[in-house]
Amino acid sequence: DQQVKQNSPSLSVQEGRISILNCDYTNSMFDYFLWYKKYPAEGPTFLISISSIKDKNEDGRFTVFLNKSAKHLSLHIVPSQPGDSAVYFCAARGYYNYGQNFVFGPGTRLSVLP
């Protein structure tokens, strides 16, 4: 039972263009979402988050959009850079579930081509 889905296992984008990574979730109790980036042989690194009271959160080149009715979120990277090449995980949890676990999606491997 996959509560958090990332249906694209991989994505290739040209440097300077936009990267769009998608994530869908099934559990309506989730209302806090995070994106993590992971390089080989390293732990996941927090990138950006969004809570359900917002539909957009921006941090530099990274923007996350949340569509609660569709249970869908997306991460936009503009412009994409070769250093952005990594695996991106979407993660979710209940907003007030202190100490409760994050549920991770399977990840999308982004390759930014020079």
Next chain:
Amino acid sequence: EPEVTQTPSHQVTQMGQEVILRCVPISNHLYFYWYRQILGQKVEFLVSFYNNEISEKSEIFDDQFSVERPDGSNFTLKIRSTKLEDSAMYFCASSPITGGDQMAFFGQGTRLTVV
């Protein structure tokens, strides 16, 4: 910048042996987690720990697993009798208690290989 540190980076053990994976969370954090990632699969939650007790655990975290915070800085994961399928990257994470906006900070992981 504060970080979560894990030791060792790579552990090879024989099936049936006990292993202890060690983590030093960020010093002012109060929630601690273990996750694992089997090669090619997604990051899976194992256990969360707060106030010196387990607050949540997954079905993966069976009687073979235990966690401890033996002192004020370390957070350990023990696997009593390792199985081949325990081979994975094990990630420790910690988070502060700052309302609902809690991101977890992850360590670099310990690669456990059971042979």
